[in-house]
Amino acid sequence: MSTQTAPATSAATSAAPAIAHSASGAPLVLNVTDVEKNFGGLKALNNINLQIEEGKTHAIIGPNGAGKSTLLNVCIGRIPPDRGVVEFDGVPLTGMAPHEINQIGVVRVFQTPEIFPDLSLLHNVMIPALSKREGAFRFNPFRSLAREHEIRDDAEHVLADMNLLEKKDLEAGNLSRGDKRRLELAMGLVQRPRLLLLDEPTAGMSRHDTNRTIDLLKRIKERGMTKVIIEHDMHVVFSLADHITVLAQGTIIAEGTPDQVRGNPKVQEAYLGGAHL
Amino acid sequence: MPTTPSFPKLQSELAIMAVFAAAVLTMPLWMAPFGAAYPDLLQKFAIYGIFAIGFNLLFGLTGYLSFGHAAFLGVGSYAAVWSFKLFTMNVLPAVVFGTLVASLFAVLIGFVALRRAGIYFSILTLALAQMSYNMAYSVLTPITNGETGLQLTQNDPRMIDHMFVDRGAGLPSTNLFGLEMSGYPGFYFCAVVLIIAFFISLRIFRSPFGLKLRAIKSNQTRMGYTGFNTRPHLLFAFIISGGFAGLAGSLLAITDPLAGAERMQWTASGEVVLMTILGGAGTLVGPLLGAGLIKYFENIFSAFNDSTLHEIFAFLPDGLESVVVFLVSPFVGEGWHLTLGALFMVIVIFLPGGIMEGLRRLSRLVRRPSAGRADQPQTQEG
Numbered sequence: 001m002s003t004q005t006a007p008a009t010s011a012a013t014s015a016a017p018a019i020a021h022s023a024s025g026a027p028l029v030l031n032v033t034d035v036e037k038n039f040g041g042l043k044a045l046n047n048i049n050l051q052i053e054e055g056k057t058h059a060i061i062g063p064n065g066a067g068k069s070t071l072l073n074v075c076i077g078r079i080p081p082d083r084g085v086v087e088f089d090g091v092p093l094t095g096m097a098p099h100e101i102n103q104i105g106v107v108r109v110f111q112t113p114e115i116f117p118d119l120s121l122l123h124n125v126m127i128p129a130l131s132k133r134e135g136a137f138r139f140n141p142f143r144s145l146a147r148e149h150e151i152r153d154d155a156e157h158v159l160a161d162m163n164l165l166e167k168k169d170l171e172a173g174n175l176s177r178g179d180k181r182r183l184e185l186a187m188g189l190v191q192r193p194r195l196l197l198l199d200e201p202t203a204g205m206s207r208h209d210t211n212r213t214i215d216l217l218k219r220i221k222e223r224g225m226t227k228v229i230i231e232h233d234m235h236v237v238f239s240l241a242d243h244i245t246v247l248a249q250g251t252i253i254a255e256g257t258p259d260q261v262r263g264n265p266k267v268q269e270a271y272l273g274g275a276h277l
Numbered sequence: 278m279p280t281t282p283s284f285p286k287l288q289s290e291l292a293i294m295a296v297f298a299a300a301v302l303t304m305p306l307w308m309a310p311f312g313a314a315y316p317d318l319l320q321k322f323a324i325y326g327i328f329a330i331g332f333n334l335l336f337g338l339t340g341y342l343s344f345g346h347a348a349f350l351g352v353g354s355y356a357a358v359w360s361f362k363l364f365t366m367n368v369l370p371a372v373v374f375g376t377l378v379a380s381l382f383a384v385l386i387g388f389v390a391l392r393r394a395g396i397y398f399s400i401l402t403l404a405l406a407q408m409s410y411n412m413a414y415s416v417l418t419p420i421t422n423g424e425t426g427l428q429l430t431q432n433d434p435r436m437i438d439h440m441f442v443d444r445g446a447g448l449p450s451t452n453l454f455g456l457e458m459s460g461y462p463g464f465y466f467c468a469v470v471l472i473i474a475f476f477i478s479l480r481i482f483r484s485p486f487g488l489k490l491r492a493i494k495s496n497q498t499r500m501g502y503t504g505f506n507t508r509p510h511l512l513f514a515f516i517i518s519g520g521f522a523g524l525a526g527s528l529l530a531i532t533d534p535l536a537g538a539e540r541m542q543w544t545a546s547g548e549v550v551l552m553t554i555l556g557g558a559g560t561l562v563g564p565l566l567g568a569g570l571i572k573y574f575e576n577i578f579s580a581f582n583d584s585t586l587h588e589i590f591a592f593l594p595d596g597l598e599s600v601v602v603f604l605v606s607p608f609v610g611e612g613w614h615l616t617l618g619a620l621f622m623v624i625v626i627f628l629p630g631g632i633m634e635g636l637r638r639l640s641r642l643v644r645r646p647s648a649g650r651a652d653q654p655q656t657q658e659g
Binding site for chain 2 (some may be wrong): 073098099101103108109110114116117118119123126127128130131132134135136138139140141142143145146148151187190191213220
């Protein structure tokens with residue numbers, strides 16, 4: 001898949017250094033090195049190193065207040081780290097505007113559904129598709145939306161994947177919460193991002209909806225998209241993740257495959273016996 | 278749940294334009310029963326219609342409420358009069374020049390004001406427009422001719438005209454290649470410009486650009502995370518909107534070639550906000566209806582006096598007639614603002630979508646009397 005470059009970022013991308021590789025030899029999509037972040041006296045993130053390999057699903061788990069959301073915000077450039085570097089494909093993300101980060105192929109799906117409530121579902125998904133095609137800005141007031149067949153087909157295809165196709169002409173604000181989250185996932189997927197960051201994709205969902213979302217995410221996995229998932233729900237994490245990082249009090253306390261993490265006594269302490277539950 | 282027509286058929290665009298053009302061009306006929314079929318007023322309908330259409334492209338699509346749009350109207354008027362003074366009495370260059378100058382002015386104002394959103398944007402546009410208004414009266418007097426207003430004089434250079442004809446004795450009048458722009462020709466010229474302006478608005482509404490503007494209104498932060506830089510989108514919408522206002526301003530100057538600073542005052546900015554909200558912000562024809570209604574009130578309703586009322590209520594018994602006239606008279610004539618204000622309040626409270634929402638509800642009632650309760654707001658178009 002080719003890297004999407006906006007005019008604003010093309011210079012940065014072309015000047016990118018050689019892409020780093022992980023110990024196992026797989027190319028790294030996201031490389032977090034020695035990141036530290038303090039809020040006042042609180043060490044929200046301390047010496048975080050994270051390597052996310054191409055095509056993998058990487059879960060970040062941890063008790064409340066462990067720093068998961070801060071880490072995600074650092075990863076998308078929303079919060080600048082006090083120390084350390086976050087690189088996507090070798091490009092540092094610090095200081096980039098949200099739209100620039102999106103244009104280089106990093107998409108975030110929010111914890112509370114962020115959609116366009118006044119527009120139809122189809123339009124909700126067509127907008128990110130347009131952004132993928134047009135870059136950060138295009139002035140096309142005389143093009144007819146009715147003639148954008150490719151964009152429309154693309155959007156309908158993704159909506160069908162999410163089981164939302166029959167609702168495509170409804171106003172998005174009227175959807176149930178579960179549907180809104182799936183719509184937002186569709187908005188992310190239609191851009192075919194290189195890296196998809198999911199912030200608790202199943203929070204507040206019923207068991208039934210959760211399982212449907214897991215199935216969906218599994219299907220995306222087959223397409224080879226790199227994903228980072230922040231999640232509370234262990235059922236979701238162990239069904240999806242290739243690799244798990246456990247955060248507690250701003251530090252990484254464990255890392256490894258699901259099986260390695262499950263058996264780790266430190267993790268069990270943090271989740272079950274520890275006082276920080 | 279309401280459904281939204283995501284993909285209007287292309288043919289329907291032609292149909293809409295045909296109906297719209299017919300309605301505008303036959304205005305002298307169907308406005309006659311309302312007592313409004315005289316060219317001056319019809320022309321005002323067309324001009325303020327253009328103003329409101331342009332305002333709606335900004336406010337209706339992006340949700341950015343500009344409270345200083347009259348500044349562009351004024352700039353357009355000044356530019357048009359300068360075109361009459363310097364170059365030619367032909368209205369075409371004046372209209373083009375007025376639109377361009379107002380658009381350039383919109384680049385400046387938009388660049389500053391669009392740094393903020395919401396109420397701060399409104400305040401910034403209001404402040405900048407009031408600043409322009411005051412400057413037109415003071416430091417910019419060489420350009421605006423201050424309180425007297427900018428008008429034509431015998432000694433204007435009129436370079437292009439004077440290459441072909443000698444100076445006449447009196448002041449020349451505006452024309453379109455020889456056709457004088459007073460009376461009905463003036464109205465039809467404005468009507469044609471209105472039809473073109475409406476067509477542009479229709480295309481923008483149905484373009485990817487228009488969709489992006491509506492998305493900005495719906496959730497601007499999300500647009501950033503979707504990969505769009507919202508600032509240039511907003512700036513272009515602002516420039517187009519300012520250009521429309523400048524176009525309207527230059528049309529005001531073609532029938533009456535003088536321009537005064539009072540056109541830039543905040544009350545004029547407020548008026549276009551009223552027109553748009555009254556008709557229905559974000560709809561295609563709503564702002565036009567609003568503009569027509571307000572101009573109708575201002576010109577016809579305001580002319581009603583007690584004797585007109587006595588005529589209207591003559592069918593009532595004498596005593597009752599006097600009582601009714603006494604009760605109604607504060608609302609007509611000079612009291613037309615009162616009626617308009619009351620109407621505005623009723624609409625904002627009961628029909629937040631303006632006249633267009635009222636019409637939509639009515640048509641739904643007529644079509645499906647049983648389903649008339651399902652009146653959640655639809656995605657706005659049409």
